[in-house]
Amino acid sequence: MGNNAWFETVAEAQRRAKKRLPKSVYSALVAGSEAGLTTDDNVKAFSELGFAPHVAGLSDKRDLSTTVMGQPLSFPVMISPTGVQAVHPDGEVAVARAAAARGIAMGLSSFASKPIEEVAQANPQTFFQMYWVGDRETLVQRMERARAAGATGLIMTLDWSFSNGRDWGSPSIPEKMDLKAMMKFAPEGITRPKWLMDFAKAGRVPDLTTPNLIRPGGEAPTFFGAYGEWMGTPLPTWEDVQWLREQWGGPFMLKGVMRVDDAKRAVDAGVTAISVSNHGGNNLDGTPAPIRALPAIADAVGDQIEVTLDGGVRRGSDVVKALALGADAVMIGRAYLWGLSANGQAGVENVLDILRGGVDSALLGLGRSSIHDLTPSDIVIPPGFRRDLGTES
Ligand SMILES: Cc1cc2nc3c(=O)[nH]c(=O)nc-3n(C[C@H](O)[C@H](O)[C@H](O)COP(=O)(O)O)c2cc1C
Numbered sequence: 469m470g471n472n473a474w475f476e477t478v479a480e481a482q483r484r485a486k487k488r489l490p491k492s493v494y495s496a497l498v499a500g501s502e503a504g505l506t507t508d509d510n511v512k513a514f515s516e517l518g519f520a521p522h523v524a525g526l527s528d529k530r531d532l533s534t535t536v537m538g539q540p541l542s543f544p545v546m547i548s549p550t551g552v553q554a555v556h557p558d559g560e561v562a563v564a565r566a567a568a569a570r571g572i573a574m575g576l577s578s579f580a581s582k583p584i585e586e587v588a589q590a591n592p593q594t595f596f597q598m599y600w601v602g603d604r605e606t607l608v609q610r611m612e613r614a615r616a617a618g619a620t621g622l623i624m625t626l627d628w629s630f631s632n633g634r635d636w637g638s639p640s641i642p643e644k645m646d647l648k649a650m651m652k653f654a655p656e657g658i659t660r661p662k663w664l665m666d667f668a669k670a671g672r673v674p675d676l677t678t679p680n681l682i683r684p685g686g687e688a689p690t691f692f693g694a695y696g697e698w699m700g701t702p703l704p705t706w707e708d709v710q711w712l713r714e715q716w717g718g719p720f721m722l723k724g725v726m727r728v729d730d731a732k733r734a735v736d737a738g739v740t741a742i743s744v745s746n747h748g749g750n751n752l753d754g755t756p757a758p759i760r761a762l763p764a765i766a767d768a769v770g771d772q773i774e775v776t777l778d779g780g781v782r783r784g785s786d787v788v789k790a791l792a793l794g795a796d797a798v799m800i801g802r803a804y805l806w807g808l809s810a811n812g813q814a815g816v817e818n819v820l821d822i823l824r825g826g827v828d829s830a831l832l833g834l835g836r837s838s839i840h841d842l843t844p845s846d847i848v849i850p851p852g853f854r855r856d857l858g859t860e861s
Pocket of ligand 1: 747
């Protein structure tokens with residue numbers, strides 16, 4: 469890449485991703501479901517919150533570091549797992565390297581394109597993410613493979629309702645990148661020569677298999693093969709959550725909690741952490757932004773478990789808003805995917821630097837010397853902002 473590979477904001481990274489990626493790959497990252505109400509609200513809700521800055525007596529030194537799931541973080545951001553394929557030849561390994569270079573933890577999706585062994589080697593602070601796919605024996609095998617690879621935590625994601633329509637249309641993704649599929653997608657590739665060149669230089673076609681879902685002695689299932697198995701798996705109960713939590717033993721996050729009553733059940737199941745999340749708006753459309761649900765959840769369980777948030781984080785100031793309202797850290801999805809698409813590992817590092825700079829700048833303005841000192845009084849919360857879900861039961 470030339471001298472102008474650096475970008476200033478996540479919005480610019482997204483513009484470059486759109487230019488660089490074939491349309492179907494870009495739209496798989498935009499994702500969302502149904503009318504896109506939730507994906508929109510995730511971002512919009514942050515913009516409804518304001519700051520209450522000080523002008524003098526500000527702090528020259530600001531501490532951004534923290535610990536979540538037993539992992540030290542140089543600033544309170546982690547990589548949220550995304551099962552995304554064909555974005556970049558180095559895929560999740562590039563993301564893991566960038567996260568390691570910036571001192572933060574990496575979540576790896578079980579639908580990812582790179583094996584946990586390579587990713588954990590690139591970043592020793594890797595959490596493996598699992599859905600409830602397959603029988604208990606298969607789940608344990610997958611989990612033990614991640615443990616053997618050095619995963620330091622497990623993320624269980626449960627919010628998924630198999631919604632498959634989008635008003636703006638869904639990308640068509642081939643079952644497998646064979647010659648036939650390459651021909652079909654060639655016109656898209658030809659208009660995106662840089663993206664194609666990256667894969668050509670790496671000497672491979674985009675991999676659409678899921679190497680973390682291999683059964684012993686078997687082959688990596690295709691993305692859709694694995695998705696089909698997931699749809700056919702009986703849905704987990706709270707006892708199942710507790711069971712998986714016990715099998716793992718180490719730091720364990722339940723991702724996708726939006727209600728206070730579910731957060732309390734997660735505490736009862738023995739989790740280390742929850743992520744207040746609606747899957748980036750890709751799940752049940754009409755679910756409010758996590759930042760609206762966070763305050764009630766943090767009040768209810770924040771002194772018993774770690775509370776993180778993901779969904780809509782595009783700026784360091786968003787991170788600070790979430791922390792002031794009770795989160796211990798946030799996770800990012802699309803923000804790093806735009807960076808990866810725009811400029812590989814360096815692009816992800818660029819995004820992390822933007823967020824880190826934004827956190828530091830907001831702390832300075834608020835007169836706080838540590839992220840741990842942030843409180844709701846730093847934030848202007850408009851009336852009716854909160855959504856206290858699941859507080860009746
Ligand atoms: C393209 C895409 C794929 C995703 N795949 C997964 C996944 O495999 N597992 C998971 O737990 N979450 C997945 N997510 C959700 C993210 O982990 C995270 O919750 C979400 O992206 C946060 O919202 P943001 O993109 O606004 O930061 C995915 C999100 C996107 C955009």
